[in-house]
Structures are given as C-alpha cells and as structure tokens.
Amino acid sequence: MIELSHGPTLAWPALPLVALTSIGPHRKECVMSTTAKPLIVVSGATSKQGRSVATSLLESGGFRVRALTRNANSSQAQELARKGAEIFTAPLELDHQREFVQAFGSADGAFLMTPPVAPPSTDELPLGCQLADAAIEAGVGHIIFSALENVQKRSSGTKYAPHFTDKALIAEHIRALPITHTFVMPSFFYTNALEYYAPRIDGDTVLMPFYLPEDFRAPFVDPLTATGPAALEVFSNPAAYLGASLPVVGDVISPGEMVDAFSRVTGLKAEYRSAYSREGLLTYFPELGENPLLVDEILGMAEYAVEFGYYRDDRDMQWSRTVDPGALNWEQFLRATDWRGGRVSFGN
Numbered sequence: 001m002i003e004l005s006h007g008p009t010l011a012w013p014a015l016p017l018v019a020l021t022s023i024g025p026h027r028k029e030c031v032m033s034t035t036a037k038p039l040i041v042v043s044g045a046t047s048k049q050g051r052s053v054a055t056s057l058l059e060s061g062g063f064r065v066r067a068l069t070r071n072a073n074s075s076q077a078q079e080l081a082r083k084g085a086e087i088f089t090a091p092l093e094l095d096h097q098r099e100f101v102q103a104f105g106s107a108d109g110a111f112l113m114t115p116p117v118a119p120p121s122t123d124e125l126p127l128g129c130q131l132a133d134a135a136i137e138a139g140v141g142h143i144i145f146s147a148l149e150n151v152q153k154r155s156s157g158t159k160y161a162p163h164f165t166d167k168a169l170i171a172e173h174i175r176a177l178p179i180t181h182t183f184v185m186p187s188f189f190y191t192n193a194l195e196y197y198a199p200r201i202d203g204d205t206v207l208m209p210f211y212l213p214e215d216f217r218a219p220f221v222d223p224l225t226a227t228g229p230a231a232l233e234v235f236s237n238p239a240a241y242l243g244a245s246l247p248v249v250g251d252v253i254s255p256g257e258m259v260d261a262f263s264r265v266t267g268l269k270a271e272y273r274s275a276y277s278r279e280g281l282l283t284y285f286p287e288l289g290e291n292p293l294l295v296d297e298i299l300g301m302a303e304y305a306v307e308f309g310y311y312r313d314d315r316d317m318q319w320s321r322t323v324d325p326g327a328l329n330w331e332q333f334l335r336a337t338d339w340r341g342g343r344v345s346f347g348n
C-alpha cells in the first residue's frame, strides 16, 4: 500500500514492484508517479455506466479522470469537465488504435466498456479487444472491463445473445494479456424500462411490458448510481480483486413485483404486460420488427436468463451491495427518480 499525498490510502501499485516493472514498458513511470493522484481513463465516459464511474472517481477526491467521448461539446461531456475530468475525443469504433493508445497514455487504470452494438454488427468483440490491446500498448496499470456471462457456452449454443457472449470473449482476451484486471458484471438495468421498453398508457392504467415472465426474479441495477461505487472500490484496492468477476446488483426482483412497487410509489394503476415472446415484444415495440436479429437477441437473452440464470451460480451476488450499502433497490430507484411511466432519454 502506498500513502498518497492527496486523497485516500490506495493500493497503487497493485502488485509488488518487481512484478509491476516486468508487466509493460511504461510501468516504471506509473510506479514512480505516486505523488499524483492515479489517472483513470474512462471509455464511454458519457454512458450511463461511464458517467457513474467518472463521477464516483472524481467525487472520491482520490483520482484524476480522463473521459473518452465522441463529442466534447455534449452536455454530458461538459458536465464531466465541470466536475474536473479531462476530456479526450475518440469514438468507440473499430480501428482507432492510434487514438486509443494516446487516450490511455500515462494512465494508471482504465475502465473499459463497449457501447450498445445491435446485430448484425459483430463489432463489439474486436472493439473490446482493440481497447484492451491499446491499454497494454500505452502501459496502463489495471483494467476494469464491464463484462457479462458467456451465453453461448452456458447454454451449449442454444441461446443467441452476442452482446453477452462477446463481452465474455473480450474478458477471455483480457485474461491472456500481461495486465492486472477485474471484471464488473452489471445486472439488467432498471433504466431499460424507462429508456428502451417504456410503458404504454391505456386510459388510467400504465401498461408495463417486460421481456421477462411476470414471476421470474432477476438481478437488476441502476447503472447510473451503482457502477461508480463498484469501480471506485476496485480501483482503490486493485490487489484485492485481481482476476475477479464481480456482479453489480441493486435488487433481485420479478417484473410483477416491479409493477406493484411502481403502483405503490406513484399511486398510479399499473399492470404487467408480457414481452417475453416474439408476439408480445412486437406488440409493444413494433419498431423492433425492423431488425429481426435484434428481436432474436432480446428473446435469446431473456430465455437464457430464465433457463440458465443471469449469472453463473458461483458469482458473489452480495459483493456490490456490501461495498455500496447505498445501492438502490427498485423501489428506492423509483423514489429517487420520481419516474411516472414516461419514456426517458439518458443520452447526450
């Protein structure tokens, strides 16, 4: 452990000096620059996950943040700059290796996430690998990657959810790299119900379509408030989490229970509607019909969660709520956001 002149006691470097100096070409500089606050690069810094991470790191007072965005002038990027982040312009797209390496330059850590990628695009896997490779080339100290389970493997190829499997394959790629790393694994986002699968208002009733069965309890989380504390904990104690895969969970709750809580909190009449079938999904979200592969993926993901479990059985479902006792359950999320069933955009 090294006592920094500013901020909390941090476990930088994460490994004994001899190990660190052998990890990469720039490690020595990193090890020696312990009088400054560690610099963490956040990819997708204006995303729901990314802005949570950037904000938690900055507000802790123990870290500097370099925020990657395509648009330095967006309101979210400006907000991060106001909070003290250095803004670095680069798209999260394939073949921007030179910008990625520059972006990661002299960083002690990096939070890597991949943006939403809809099939038929298969860019997510190579993009995640390119980000990790750039972090290696730049000599970054510790990577956190926002990963998910390998659905292809867990379902023996019976369920199609490439945005899960590709993240697991990126994690496999990172495991083989000469860099210390930790994976956070977010649950289903509460925000999906506000952003992507918004309710339909029918007279005095809020109809709430879910891509899961009414009685199926699944892990959910608020990416905007839960990702940051998880990443802050890992970057503050990287040695404690080497190679770990850590679920980030706010609640384990069924859609039926979510609808009941919505009624209780808002006083509005609300009913569950099933989007746990092609017909249900297209009834409530007909625009998805334009991309049949995306429909396959949503259904594949939902069936996977129901039949195999969202997380592997050996994952620690309590970790994130232990390190962040303030993590919002669904009812607290509803109270905190004052959401009453309208569509919400979390973008720039």
Ligand SMILES: NC(=O)c1ccc[n+]([C@@H]2O[C@H](COP(=O)([O-])OP(=O)(O)OC[C@H]3O[C@@H](n4cnc5c(N)ncnc54)[C@H](OP(=O)(O)O)[C@@H]3O)[C@@H](O)[C@H]2O)c1
Pocket: 044, 045, 046, 047, 048, 049, 050, 068, 069, 070, 071, 074, 077, 091, 092, 093, 113, 114, 115, 116, 117, 148, 163, 186, 187, 188, 189, 192, 223, 346, 348
């Ligand atoms: N929804 C869920 O339930 C759930 C659960 C677990 C994991 N995930 C995963 O979480 C990830 C998304 O995280 P999020 O919801 O926090 O992200 P988000 O809010 O949708 O934001 C994505 C960010 O990526 C940045 N970006 C850079 N290049 C981009 C590009 N070419 N196309 C699109 N965006 C680009 C954008 O920032 P700029 O415009 O500033 O560049 C944008 O703010 C996905 O990989 C998803 O699979 C989702």
